[in-house]
Amino acid sequence: MMMSFPRKQETEHEQQLYHVIHKLPTGDSPYVRAxxxxxVEKDPEGAIVLFWKAINCGDRVDSALKDMALVMKQxxxxxxxxxxxxxxxxxxxxxxxxxxxxxxxxxxKKCGKLEEQIEMLKQKLRMIYQGEAFNGKPTKTARSHGRKxxxxxxxxxxxxxxNLGWAYMQQKNYPAAEVVYRKAQEIDxxxxxxxxxSLCLIKQERYPEAKHILDEILQGRLxxxxxxxxxxxxxxxxxxxxxxxxxxxxxxxxxxSLEDAFLEGLDQLISRRTRFRSRRLPIFEEIxxxxxxLAC
Numbered sequence: 001m002m003m004s005f006p007r008k009q010e011t012e013h014e015q016q017l018y019h020v021i022h023k024l025p026t027g028d029s030p031y032v033r034a035x036x037x038x039x040v041e042k043d044p045e046g047a048i049v050l051f052w053k054a055i056n057c058g059d060r061v062d063s064a065l066k067d068m069a070l071v072m073k074q075x076x077x078x079x080x081x082x083x084x085x086x087x088x089x090x091x092x093x094x095x096x097x098x099x100x101x102x103x104x105x106x107x108x109k110k111c112g113k114l115e116e117q118i119e120m121l122k123q124k125l126r127m128i129y130q131g132e133a134f135n136g137k138p139t140k141t142a143r144s145h146g147r148k149x150x151x152x153x154x155x156x157x158x159x160x161x162x163n164l165g166w167a168y169m170q171q172k173n174y175p176a177a178e179v180v181y182r183k184a185q186e187i188d189x190x191x192x193x194x195x196x197x198s199l200c201l202i203k204q205e206r207y208p209e210a211k212h213i214l215d216e217i218l219q220g221r222l223x224x225x226x227x228x229x230x231x232x233x234x235x236x237x238x239x240x241x242x243x244x245x246x247x248x249x250x251x252x253x254x255x256x257s258l259e260d261a262f263l264e265g266l267d268q269l270i271s272r273r274t275r276f277r278s279r280r281l282p283i284f285e286e287i288x289x290x291x292x293x294l295a296c
Contacts, residue, residue, distance in 0.1 A: 030054040031064050044071045055088055062096035065089065069103050078110040095135055098127075105163070114167055121164040128157055158188035165196060174203045191217045191224035195233045202237065207244040214238050 024039060025032050034050035037043040051068035055061050065088050072081035082104065089100050101120060108117035127133045133153060134140040142151045161184035168177035181197040194213050201210035217225050217234040224230050 025060075029059045030057060031060040034064065035067070038067070038071060044075050047071055048075075055091065058091075061088070062092045062099075065092060066096070066099060066103055069100075069107065073107060073110055078107045082107050082111070098133070098135070109167075114171055118164065118167045118171075121160055121167065124160050125157070125164075128153060128160075155188050158184045158190075158193070161187070162193045162196070165193070165200070169196070169200060169203075172203075174200050178204070189222055191222045191227065191230035191234070194222055195230060195237060198234075198237055202240060205244075207241050211238070211241050214241070 024035050030050050031054040034047045034054055037050060038047035048068055048071055051064045051071070053059075054064035055068070065085060069081040069085055072078065072084070085100055085104050085107075089097065092100060101124060105117055105120050105124075108114075108120065124133070133156065139150045139152050140156075141148055143149075161180050165177045165180040165184065168174070168180060177200045178197065181193055181200060184193050185197065194217055198210040198213040201207075201213070214234045214237055216222060217230060218238075220226060
């Protein structure tokens with residue numbers, strides 16, 4: 001296959017500009033050629049082959065494995081991507097493990113593997129609880145739509161809890177989802193998670209509570225309340241509530257007590273902002289011993 005790399009007679013500046021425009025690394029290694037096939041030639045299958053070659057010959061293994069998994073996901077080969085990460089992540093650096101965990105969680109979500117997704121999200125919470133997240137740093141650099149920004153431990157904790165809550169929602173374990181969403185809102189509230197919490201309450205037929213949360217969004221009291229997506233979703237959920245406005249809420253379930261205990265340790269981290277490295281973690285041991293009582 002012919003690849004349109006920059007011609008040799010081009011100046012060094014032109015070659016650098018070419019790589020910047022196409023967001024390509026420099027060089028002529030298997031990984032670089034894989035990225036060229038992925039981003040320029042738009043040949044994902046060819047890129048996957050070269051990513052495999054890069055991994056096997058030790059060429060930028062951290063990036064090659066992650067990029068290959070993402071391309072596989074786009075090609076509806078998420079199951080293969082999961083197996084690839086499990087098989088080859090031991091070749092990657094310690095710094096790459098957290099990023100690979102994020103990719104793995106996304107792949108589990110793609111495949112509908114809720115149990116695995118929930119377990120990995122809980123493991124990430126354990127790492128935060130033990131002070132091991134972000135490779136021991138208080139913040140990390142994240143990317144979104146080509147932009148870099150700093151993420152704090154509090155923001156990451158809330159994000160993970162939001163994802164955990166949504167996974168519980170897919171399992172129809174609404175009491176556990178509610179506890180998780182409420183904890184996420186305590187740490188870093190926003191309109192999107194508030195909508196999810198409201199939906200969770202609707203599923204439990206607790207309509208007045210759900211309406212109160214939606215009113216807060218529409219009154220602009222939460223971060224993100226001014227975003228059209230959040231406004232529209234809140235209005236849609238409010239319409240669902242109209243036939244049930246005068247229906248009394250049912251009694252609260254005690255089913256959430258264990259999940260509440262699971263999250264209890266996070267309060268220490270958020271309030272004290274210090275590391276906690278105990279290896280015993282009785283909260284998590286209790287949940288493991290009673291996991292059949294909670295769909296987690």
